[in-house]
Amino acid sequence: MAKNISVTVKFWKQNGPKDKGHFEKHEMKNVPDDTSFLEMLDMMNEELIAAGNEPFVFDHDCREGICGMCSLYINGTPHGKTERGATTCQLYMRKFNDGDVITVEPWRSAGFPVIKDCMVDRMAFEKIMQAGGYTSIRTGQAQDANAILISKDDADEAMDCASCIGCGACVAACKNGSAMLFVSSKVSQFALLPQGKVEAARRAKAMVAKMDELGFGNCTNTRACEAVCPKCETISNIARLNREFIKAKLAD
């Protein structure tokens, strides 16, 4: 049975990247605990607007854990503390207790400047993808589906890597502001398949160069990223990226 709880939301307000930013508070009374966290924020915004205040800005899109837009740092954990593998939009009020103060912050990282409040600019990830996160294909006749055989293990592993939704929680959690979990997942999803292997060396070098150029930090293997990743990517991807990159550089 759903019960109702009352919580205080302490949320971050910031007018653009240059603004210093500050917290504001709002009491939410009698929220059914089967409400999703984002629905609760929608309700809060309706109350804010009704009272003549500016609504709280945050990112979201699919609200079913597949697009990677939602990005809130809730009570010290990116996407909030859940069992492994959930995005902010998959967080429910039943994870909280009556009377809780819930602190909501943006991803704080130099690579992700704040656009407004808790909406951050994650264009950097697009730029890294554009640098090499693709396969070049000469289009022609459609290939026979079984022309290239791929083992089930490789296909599964590549699929797991490809399930990274580019949310940036890994960067948000990292004390070094490193994007290695994201980049390594994207490099791995191609490197594991024969179609992607052809360009593996070029891809690893180009994506790492872009990541460095954009100012993301150096990974020191703290594992904070894999602990918060909503798609359960693991740092074995990072080891694979390191391997691909070192191999490529030694071959030059």
Add this chain to the structure above:
Amino acid sequence: MWLINSSIGRKVVMSVTGIALILFLLFHASMNVVALISAEGYNMICAFLGANWYAVAATVGLAALVVLHFLYAFWLTVQNRRARGNSRYEVTDTPKKVEWSSQNMLVLGIIVILGMGLHLWNFWAKMMLVELAPCAGDHHLATNGVYWIAETFSCPVYTVIYLVWLAALWMHLNHGLWSSMQTLGLSGKVWFNRWRVISCVVSTIIILMFVAVAVAFCFGYRPADFDQINAVVEGCHAMGLC
């Protein structure tokens, strides 16, 4: 040059220098245990590693490794702080699987290097340095390593300082070893757990060997031939032979 210009390259320098230092520690620690067994044996090693070209060359090499590791440590840390940005989280809830040491390698490293300074003063300055520059100290004690061990650890304050230093080093190595395997790409889903275990075992063995010598000498233990060796040295000295 990718070892300078790329984040992964810089980490490779960190891990290769780190591993070389671990190998040195493994050698150094096994050498130390000899002091528990035979004073004569230990002093023979000290004489062998005195002021000859190979020992001096190795010392210069080691110093270069430490300097590289140290400079890169600060360089990486400065870059990481910049990447982190200026705004700090109000609340942080560090996940359980994150080791404390992994987030504090620089602090641990600074403790390690301070301890290293003290250690060089306690031993190196009284041994190899004296051999290289005889005016720097008592020449007849320069290869009497076991004497300096007894001298240093008979002071409980030094022993405690060394134990704190070794604890920091243990934490640094426990994370550092598997981290460097990860950095070099020699890890993966299976090897990750193996390297964690290997890291813990190797760093524990190294540190326990160091601790054993410090604690034993602090509590008054001496190898059987300790007095004899020191008497011989004293005797030679009295006769002006060495």
